[in-house]
Amino acid sequence: MKDYIKLSFILFLICFISAFLLSFVNSKTSPIKEKILSDKEYKAKKEVFEEAEKFLEPVKYKDIEIYLCLDKNEKEIGAIIKAAPSGFSGNIFILFGINLNGNITGLKVISHTETPGLGSKMEEINKKKSEELYKKNNLIKKDKPWFQEQFKNFNYNDLIVDKDGGKIDSLTAATISSRAVCNGIKNAAKKFFDWYKNKNNMNNKNIGDEEQIDAQTSATKK
């Protein structure tokens, strides 16, 4: 009996020390990690929607997050959508911009757990491949991952990988990952337009009121 107490005490002691050590390391590294993530996200937003000047606070709708984008004149020109379609192994977190015509303005994969060397090539930079794609679509930037760049200016309805007869070049030996990204964008875009229509219908009722208030306030100012 005494033995058991001694044994569990020693194990407890080891656990205690290791937990203490880990919490120390975590407190040092987690702010750096968070900063990396938030920096990456702002940069990514600007990259996927260059024309946008201002990004509104995110709105959650079903399983996507929507950041409405405004241009210089505070007019709505589109949205950036965060979605997480499931890939070959785990979810692929993507961020893409879409304008009100349904054309993709840019795509960025934020994080994924696809197979290293295959699905992970969605982040590969390949000059030759980019050059090839540039001939078809001159919006492609050659110093960015070609797989993500090729989505630019595609209508969300036309996103089909080449294996299924579409025009999106899939990743070699990673068709499932490529297909997951295409379908993820398609579904998220559909959800966004649902949401956007609803929102506008709601607003049309309210806009009248707002204009009245504006008129009133300007009148009182005068």
Added chain:
Amino acid sequence: MTTLENLKKGFTNEMPLLMYMLGFCPALAVSTSVINSIVMGLSATFVLIGSNVIISIVRKIIPDEIRLPSFILIIATFVTIVDLILGAYLPDIHKAIGLFIPLIVVNCIILGRAEAFASKNNIFQSLIDAISIGLGFTLVLFLIATIREILGNGSFLGFDIFGDWFNNFFKSEFKPVIVMILPPGAFFTMGFLLAIINYFKSVKNKKS
């Protein structure tokens, strides 16, 4: 065993991967590119050094009955530290091999060294043992990854090595052998390396 012998063994007759077939899981999984393999090897070496030293220090305090759980706890602590540090300072590489870092906990090389060496020897010898075995493991990982990346992707450390000169020389483009970066490629590479090693072993045996 002298210190020098201790230092050399990880590269010669006690090379964990090629001699004992230990630690296959990370070797097969992360050896798709050279940079991943180096980071993986060095991470494992760090964990090995940490766990070997600590286990050697506490070897007389820990009772025999709870030896294994204690070792695993110590190893897991170091692995988590590596995981956190990589995530903060090398986010890109962490993203690529992050899946396999936690698996270092169950890497048989590390528990094997703890059980077979660190729990029986003093701190200094355990440290040397960890460095030797760890770097030996890294070296083999590097070798496998070099072969696989060059053949499977046509690059080394991310640089394209079959560029224009290959085009001019062979009048055709280099087409990577994709199977080499797929799981079977790891087995092929491993098989060939083992065949070479065994050949030299048998030659040596005949001579003696």
